Amino acid sequence: MESTSRTMEIAKTIINQINYADRSALMAWGANSFCAISESKEFEGGVSFKVSGKVHKGWIKVCLRWVDDYTIIFINKNREVVKTFEGAYCDMLVPVIDWIEGK
Incomplete structure (x- = not known):
């Protein structure tokens, strides 16, 4: 139970x-x-989300x-890693x- 709340805490912190x-x-x-x-x-944990930029x-x-x-990993629709930023x-x-999104 402890690890579940820690996992959620990290994910929420990143979103915040x-x-x-x-x-x-x-x-x-x-x-x-x-x-x-x-x-x-x-x-330690993290969050993933789908995007359509x-x-x-x-x-x-x-x-x-x-x-x-943080390590930010970009995965395409074929589930292949296309870019990693460490x-x-x-x-x-x-x-x-935003930079990966081309803004």
């Missing part, structure tokens, strides 16, 4: 950080189907690394995703 940086970002990316990512050897259509995974930064901090989430 994105909303804090830009209230309309998630809407602009067409974000939906949010899913918390469980702890692993590589990641201008450039990237598929999924975005924002994973919190144990060293307290070493992002919370204030970089929106600019990095």
